[in-house]
Amino acid sequence: MKKNETMVGDDKRDAMNSKSRDGTVIRVTGPVVEAEGMAGSRMYESVRVGKAGLIGEIIILEGDRATIQVYEETTGLVPGEPVIRTYLPLSVELGPGLVGTMYDGIQRPLEEILRRTGDMIERGSSAPALDRTKKYRFYPLAKEGDEVHEGDRLGCVRESVSVNHFIMVPPGMSGTLMSLAKKGEYVVTDTIAVIMSGSEKTPITMIQRWPVRSPRPVRERLDPVEPLITGQRIIDTLFPLARGGTAAIPGPFGSGKTVVQQQLAKWVNADIIIYIGCGERGNEMADVLEQFPTLKDPRTGHALSSRMVLIANTSNMPVAAREASVYTGITLAEYYRDMGYHVALMADSTSRWAEAMREISGRLEEMPGEEGYPAYLSSRLADFYERAGRVSLLGSGGHEGSISVIGAVSPPGGDFSEPVTQNTLRIVKVFWALDADLAYQRHFPAINWLMSYSLYGNMAGQWWEEHVGPDFIRMIQEMMEILQRENELEEIIRLVGPETLPESDRLLLLKAEIIRESYLMQYAFDEFDTYTGPKKQYRMLKSIFSFFERAERALDSGVTVSNIRTLSLIELFARMGSSSPEEEDELFQAIARDMESMKNLKGAF
Amino acid sequence: MDLSSRVYTGVSKVVGPLIVIEGVEGIGYGEIAEISLPGGETRIGQVLETTTTRALVQVFRGTRDLDTEGTKVRFRGEPMKISLSAEMLGRTFDGSAQPIDGGGPVIPECIRDIYGSPINPSAREHPRNSIETGISSIDGMNTLVRGQKLPIFSGAGLPHNLLASQIARQAKVTGQAEKFAVVFAAMGITYEESAFFIREFEESGALERAVLFLNLADDPAIERIITPRLALTTAEFLAFDKGMHVLVVLTDLTNYCEALREIAAAREEVPGRRGYPGYIYTDLASLYERAGRIRGREGSITQIPILTMPDDDITHPVPDLTGYITEGQIVLSRELHRKGIYPPVDVLPCLSRLMQGGIGEGRTRADHAEVKNQLYSAYARGIRLKSLVAVMGEEGLTPLDKVYLRFCDRYESDFIRQASYEDRSFEDTLNLAWDLLSLLPRSELKRISKEYIDSYYHGVEGGECKGP
């Protein structure tokens, strides 16, 4: 067994204290510390810095000198103070107790830290990531004497009302199962199995540790085959995301990145949600913490928080821990994927992560690339999004899992030509471009339909036709054509005014208006508008498009567009989204009745 | 610790606001240095970088008259701190917290690090109590909430000070008489501007409940880095130790960022956008994130930072990064100001992210959210039409378009415009909104539920543009 492998959290700090020092601090500048006497240390090894035992990570090695990024505030740190090695890379603890918890960027449980050190996060605070005292009921899923391999399920505990947590053979391990715990109550540090490999016996607890910067292994990567349903109309119909896909949502401040991310967290049909607040607002995290436990997940009927892990490293928390938060989050996502779950991860905002890299890189006086970002920006972004995907898993069950990643991007001045947006767009398959003008008009979600795209459109279209209803692909194509044509007409109006347009163009403008205001616009804070399931989306589309057909016929028979505009159905369309399931039938019937009455419209009165 | 061993004579290098002291030992990162000039004056500095033998110190009141030989530097062994007491209410200090009102020094109830520690996100309470500022463009469209940070984005010569003082004077939480205080931090504003605020506070009786920190235009620029932190540490003390609702006005953040840029330039750091250092987002966040509420504690900190946008450019790094951190923004418009409209609030780019939780039934009024959305969409349409009309005149417009134009004008002249002493209740503001919405045909009110239209709409059924 490797040194220190099973010592975690507090236990480790105690063990560290018994040792006085490996190296010595020789320079401090903000979150970057240099130490000497570090010969033999490894790159990305986790270390404890100074008398306060601040958590840090080695990011440069040169001779016996190490440069360390420190995850806590370094004020008061004095050259000459000790540095202690841990012999482990920066890692997270994986096991029961993750869901429902809020962690900082290096997986310190914030509620527990609050209990221990009060309302403000003090330097050197620590607590084990997983509760050592909580008992879980363990159900064995293998038997003694079995040959087991990495990824095999040894047992299962009920982590929360919504999550069955499988205890798996850790990656890289296989052998004979010498013993396995019986059904019963255990804490996470209890040995629940012993695996014999060659002549070596390895005890297995419910905790795995995994270095955050390394992807967890899988058997095979697969192509996405179905859309991730979000209940957000513009996303599901026009710019769909796939289960196991990647999306970026860039936009200037206040354009709705966070609201979209939170909407997805609430509504996507994934089993596990990992929400990373990376360098954003404390009040937003408080909002999520207050809201999500009261939100019923439509599929399980249980609180959403029972299947979600929150990572909160707000803008005022140490910048190096912000850099780590994204890795911590994706590692947790991989762990649940490895259990065969569909995981959705939201990172708000990846720009703050990139800026953390830039800040550290600047302190290292590295050669800056574009806009001061380090040259490795694009490879770091790619490595992160590469950890998304649909995969077939290690282990004998033949299981599948997926991670869908949605990253917010916050471009300076809302200018998408900047390096983080551009490098992200080279990787992700879906682009939801947020538009300040739409946000100013309070057209939400402010996703610009002319700029956005999804490379999963074909796959999703087929899925809709198979699972929801025919004609979907045609309607979507027509919808995009109408919106594009509207844009052209607007140019013309800007030159000659609306009065000169022919009736056919006026009808097109009416169609576009209905699409925009009654379908694409969706108010997140309305009880019913907040989520529209595929069936209702389809029903809305059908109803809108059959109106379009009748309107064209009416126009042919000499009815004017201003006549059509007097129909009450135009107002009714605007209420489709916010209608409750009870009102819904009645509303669609009223619309249908009104459409019937169009026959009676006569040419100009 | 032997303090004499921490006194060094002679500095080896002076660059801009920075000094380098060689041959030191055991200097902590971020600790405070007292720099004694040959002439006897003492200035305060802070360690920006430390090695086993060398310390880099930024000097808050500048390096003028410093010499490399006679200057003495004493390291205090602790970070910058401030003495705090409830007796500070009614007092005025300079940008380094020295009294300048002739009163004696503060007798501390406690002494705190001015950089503070981040609030644990799980300790935060999501702010939900709306503040009635009496200003329709804020209350109706972008409601301010206790514990929010809502900056004013302004431009040179616009009446941001008048607006900020009107907010400070009129702000109230309906039905509650609670302990409140104002903390005011000036960074590089003119004597005249600061005198304006003091007079306003005096007239409204807020001065005795205010703590003022003044770094004026002719005070040292680098001091502006600590002034807001002194103010915020004081605010945290009043809010979370004394249970007060504290309104913090910080002005002007653009000057603050200039000071950061100056330090970065002296350190020869790699500059980010427009010469501002790459860590400016993190730095600003360390100020703005000190607003909020804490579970189980009485008080709150509401921040109104003011900044002037260079060239009225909202994409300039200072407003841009601020907008990315704060919970919305109030944007002032030169165009409305030219039209003589006070307050010249450009509502379209304005935002209050915490509005949603602070309005509605039992808080303001049930129809508030929908009314706001409808006003936004109608006003945005009116503005769009205005730019059309500017090119081709009104002839080409449809009758409905013309109604929207009228709405747009009335919205600016009746709703946005108000007197600097006019205090409208939420009820007044919302009723006014319905007067305006009633100019539109009922069928245009697509963002409002039928029940509210039935109770509040009082226009002509088909609006003013019935028929072709």
Ligand SMILES: Nc1ncnc2c1ncn2[C@@H]1O[C@H](COP(=O)(O)OP(=O)(O)OP(=O)(O)O)[C@@H](O)[C@H]1O
């Ligand atoms: N779908 C929506 N429905 C209703 N309101 C919305 C919606 N999306 C955004 N908004 C409004 O826009 C505001 C700003 O949205 P949000 O906080 O998500 O912006 P952001 O892009 O994350 O900004 P920042 O980059 O500064 O964090 C919200 O507070 C809300 O009022």
Ligand SMILES: [Mg+2]
């Ligand atoms: Mg956001």
